Amino acid sequence: MSLDPPITAVREVVARAIAEDLEPDGDLTSSLLPADSTATARFVSRSDGVIAGGLCVNETLFQVDDALEVEWVLYDGDRVTPGSVIAEVTGSLASILTAERTALNFLCHLSGVATLTSRYVAAAAGGAQIWDTRKTTPGLRSLEKAAVRAGGGRNHRGNLSEWILLKDNHLAGLGITDAIARARDQWPARTVECEADTIEQFEEAMAAGADLILLDNMSVEQVVMCVEKRGDARRPLLEVSGGVNLDTVAAYARTGVDLIAIGALTHSAPVLDIGLDI
Amino acid sequence: MSLDPPITAVREVVARAIAEDLEPDGDLTSSLLPADSTATARFVSRSDGVIAGGLCVNETLFQVDDALEVEWVLYDGDRVTPGSVIAEVTGSLASILTAERTALNFLCHLSGVATLTSRYVAAAAGGAQIWDTRKTTPGLRSLEKAAVRAGGGRNHRGNLSEWILLKDNHLAGLGITDAIARARDQWPARTVECEADTIEQFEEAMAAGADLILLDNMSVEQVVMCVEKRGDARRPLLEVSGGVNLDTVAAYARTGVDLIAIGALTHSAPVLDIGLDI
Amino acid sequence: MSLDPPITAVREVVARAIAEDLEPDGDLTSSLLPADSTATARFVSRSDGVIAGGLCVNETLFQVDDALEVEWVLYDGDRVTPGSVIAEVTGSLASILTAERTALNFLCHLSGVATLTSRYVAAAAGGAQIWDTRKTTPGLRSLEKAAVRAGGGRNHRGNLSEWILLKDNHLAGLGITDAIARARDQWPARTVECEADTIEQFEEAMAAGADLILLDNMSVEQVVMCVEKRGDARRPLLEVSGGVNLDTVAAYARTGVDLIAIGALTHSAPVLDIGLDI
């Protein structure tokens, strides 16, 4: 499983981020430095976590100044503690300072996502997988989903085009059984997921052959009941979603559910504190 | 003061976000609905906070289906409590469901930034302004800076091209007095800001005529000392930066410093929980 | 099921196509016409087929001149015969002539895809679904996949990111059983498809729990054997791929296989002959 986002997305997002920080007049402050100053700088973690975003850092440094040289010590998915050296960059001091904040904005945010994911993964203790959601930062979805993988999580559907997820608002006019049949007919071989708010809905969705059932805002007890009703077969996969946090994730993970979707991984992860020491 | 980001940035970011969620095959699930289903949906807050991102929601709905009609009840900068209706959208049910997540991703993230900002502003109790930093999400800088304004904060420099900020790494080879003189000569009328890690550096920067002095990682006592040394004049403005959080911001605000820069406003704000009720 | 491609893709592709035909000096020939000439023109089919691409025509006319008025008589997915009027556009003659070729390039190509699809669908006579492949024209994937739907076909995976398809080159180093297990572990709930070149591989893939098995270049007899071995259960879905054409598709469809993937739908469909009569 690659921990990198697609290079096409990285190139585009990095180009926009650098332009956003430099135009129209470039880095005024670095332009005051002697042109021939060089330096070596280290990306160093200031706290505990998991890193992600290495490819974005590389691309940022390269786009700012392709003469900068980077040596990586740690890679996406690696754990860091305060003081861990992640990478070392050598070259023009002005270029390094120009690229610093953009590179760190990527590295700290994506490592923040990876770190929060790794906390949920640890709390679930292997009882269930931790998945992301579509609650991502606009423009950064593919980067954040790669960061979730770096943190040991798994990716939910990439977007609305990838698989069917029938939520209450879709089901209102259709009914679960009919909706799933329609989905199978029109989008065969796509994963068909169905939300269930009650045990009855769960049973209907299972009977209708959903691949994945989203147990929405259910209590641990309700989830246990669903797991038992499913029995030993692997399918449908059961997803817990809604209101699970680091305190409650372990209880849900112990139910035997397959996966727990956590919007916070991508919408509310604080940055991992990483600095650039020169 | 406009609480809106530039419309050019909104158009571009929204177009990318919708494409990211829809391509290549569109919203499979909504495509199962009867084509003529219509609905009215309300953006409703589930918690306390300040909203931001209204322009992005508008643009998202418009780009997905320009026949959707939106009525706004509350505006960027308004406070919400659980149950507050923010806006109401009427039109095709399929279009509303297709736009829902993208619209909410903007609204929840930017309102999260506004809300966290408002907490810092409240904690500072008027003793000092709360400013953002360049620690923004790549690609969203102008949107996040508008959200900071919606939350009652103020904007630091927009990017590296806007004003001079001499940090320790710039000063190493130049010295404060020389660096400020050089900045004044080469970039006249630009704001010249200088970092000071010690009282001595502060005094040198003040003597050299900095417009703004960043008191980096100083204790409350050190900050008080700097404020006293500045005396009654308005200039230089004094900025506290580094390690200030919601617990410590009040103490710093009471020192008489002009502003406190908080990276967390944009890099670590959790979303404001807002839902779409249909 | 929506027969439209995502509007975001349509807007971008149309803008590029118009620019490609107009820059730098615009339509020289139309510029010779009197500025106030108006006309009504009809998109009329010159042959039998199924139309697709209506949204692209709309967007082309709108981007060239938003005062043009279009009335649609037939819609994507409708059948046409020689002489069928598809739509009527009224407004500036110069604008209509400027937009004509770009609009027709979309309409004829996408209707060509829909028409060829409908021929395969008719030949399969309901015995199996007809699917597209990733053998699409660069830059037009989402448009062509919508055209396949308009022709009565179904869409295979949208791209490499949507589901797993283990082909011989992937399997060489991994083995079918291990590869499927690895896919399930790393990309849970994604459709996992596996290529089988022999009956033995088919059996291994079925035992390993593939959702979909691609029967690659198998004879009708081999396919019959696979269908029998699968038995009555719905899963795994069986896909026939490789070398099927309009002459042989019926025989494969009668085997009881679920779907037949036809690269030619998108890579070799001749245009449907449609003209603009003024």
Added chain:
Amino acid sequence: MSLDPPITAVREVVARAIAEDLEPDGDLTSSLLPADSTATARFVSRSDGVIAGGLCVNETLFQVDDALEVEWVLYDGDRVTPGSVIAEVTGSLASILTAERTALNFLCHLSGVATLTSRYVAAAAGGAQIWDTRKTTPGLRSLEKAAVRAGGGRNHRGNLSEWILLKDNHLAGLGITDAIARARDQWPARTVECEADTIEQFEEAMAAGADLILLDNMSVEQVVMCVEKRGDARRPLLEVSGGVNLDTVAAYARTGVDLIAIGALTHSAPVLDIGLDI
């Protein structure tokens, strides 16, 4: 005459095509492979034809992984037979498999255009040149026009901005003589082409000094008459257009007409079957 399209167009189209196939999560299947697997793969023709699109293949491989090494055996414009090795690529197996389909989509489509062109050129047997039209695939015009050159054809006007082509709908309000005079006055030195549906129109267009006369849907006999009326001078050039196919092209070519425009070259060319053998 360069057989390559402009590098700017290639870079843009390839970047879009790769993104279209990879985002948001990258190539899931290749991500299951061991990271250090390498391979050598050959682009091999499975049928007879002429190749085009080499620059697109190069750019695709480079953008996916700039460490891939490609060695070309045959070049755009070269003929292939089943088994001909076109190029060999060496490097990461995962990268090769990720790039495979996008590279082949370019190579097979553009070689299909070159091959169909070469068939028309052969059928015309030097009696007339074979030209393309503006009936190209949206977004790919410059690539397809280069492929026509690779197949031995020649390029008609690039777009509406390049030269004047007065068709019946333009002429309705203006008259041939006036229209040509107007074109000469307003767009001097541009090629002025005029459609003629009858011998009378042909004579009027010739008298008015058209550079090029499009003989629209004329019979072979009518074309012969026009050729004779033109006499020995080189100008105006005579173009046959409309309804010419591989069966009828030779007869038209023998008339002494200068060129025959074939829309099918770019709008209906089936792919050339080329595979990647690993």
Added chain:
Amino acid sequence: MSLDPPITAVREVVARAIAEDLEPDGDLTSSLLPADSTATARFVSRSDGVIAGGLCVNETLFQVDDALEVEWVLYDGDRVTPGSVIAEVTGSLASILTAERTALNFLCHLSGVATLTSRYVAAAAGGAQIWDTRKTTPGLRSLEKAAVRAGGGRNHRGNLSEWILLKDNHLAGLGITDAIARARDQWPARTVECEADTIEQFEEAMAAGADLILLDNMSVEQVVMCVEKRGDARRPLLEVSGGVNLDTVAAYARTGVDLIAIGALTHSAPVLDIGLDI
């Protein structure tokens, strides 16, 4: 002949220009104004000239605030004197002030091009046409070429792809006769132009059948000689290029040459002074 540039180019260039002037924080100064202030403003000429760029002004106002209403009094190609009212815009004062400079940058620059063109046209007094060159401002070619038309000039080839122009550096290795034959063969029906530095080269180019001969840096006497040698036929067209200015253009125009190409029209035109009066 349309005096407008292609709308696709206008939309793109205007979007970039507005973003360039507004991001990241929007128009700080206008944001200080009361939100409900409205105004009527007039674009008024401060000097004599010819206007161009109306479409760009419209698009700028529309993209900044689609509620602004514009009424045009004068159009591209119209003459103005100091005090001439060109257009009137009504709506939000803040929006008008935000759009002002970008709209004026287009209008003043393009009207400057049109005005300088009209001076050359007047000086040539109908003796020869005035043409532009490829010496345009990067990114603005189609806009500047439209402005040349507004000023009464004509457009040379749009770019390197439109027609053949054999200059001394091309001819060094080929020879005029061979080069023209090669051009005719490979790019039939394209305009073939050839540079001539001497009377001998002129004669060779004429004999070889060039459509257009560029008389490079010739004296008025040499030009007269070429015109005489051409005789009464219309072809080849004769172009004077190199070092012609407003003082010398009349003498060249009187030679009977067809056209005079003036790089200064687009590379050195001072703006036309136009203001916005509120």
Added chain:
Amino acid sequence: MSLDPPITAVREVVARAIAEDLEPDGDLTSSLLPADSTATARFVSRSDGVIAGGLCVNETLFQVDDALEVEWVLYDGDRVTPGSVIAEVTGSLASILTAERTALNFLCHLSGVATLTSRYVAAAAGGAQIWDTRKTTPGLRSLEKAAVRAGGGRNHRGNLSEWILLKDNHLAGLGITDAIARARDQWPARTVECEADTIEQFEEAMAAGADLILLDNMSVEQVVMCVEKRGDARRPLLEVSGGVNLDTVAAYARTGVDLIAIGALTHSAPVLDIGLDI
């Protein structure tokens, strides 16, 4: 102070400029040359001036053909006289001729800006700095501002987002004192500039604490009066703007004003005549 524009802007603008000159069919004329012709060419000045735009030339050559080798003799900001060799490029003759015009369009225009700037700087004789304005060519702002620096000038605010400039139309409804207070409150630490048309307005703006006062269309005598009223302190900076030309700039510079803003630097600079000798 860096004389280069941001590399992100250069890459984008150059890519557009090359595409504009090459699409759809590439450089027809160069395509006639033998593929293996190589050459060495020199960028040579034909007049006196200051060069700028070296980075754009580099990027143009690189994007057209990355095998071209360039050696720079002179750099942005250096003075040239007729015959000065600026740079030498070696490689494919066809590539050099294809890139020639685009490279020269950048170099001549930007050197024109630098040269005109240097004339104003010389005329001001150190008595005041010469600044640019926002009257730049749409899409080229960052390039032109770098060229102003190369000519010895200084940059005014980059755009509307950078600092506050209160002009008469803003002040009409607000009053100077209130407007400045409002600006200080809402956009602290930003430069606040205020226009003054009269001595009274100047005094009010100074009293209100403006950082910079724009003395709009004042006579030399009025400016002298303002300089005297300001006294010895450095702040506020005084800017002369409006109607200053090369004849009058010296008189204004001698007044003791800090800076003179000249729109003509970017909106009306004629090109510097530079050629490419092969």
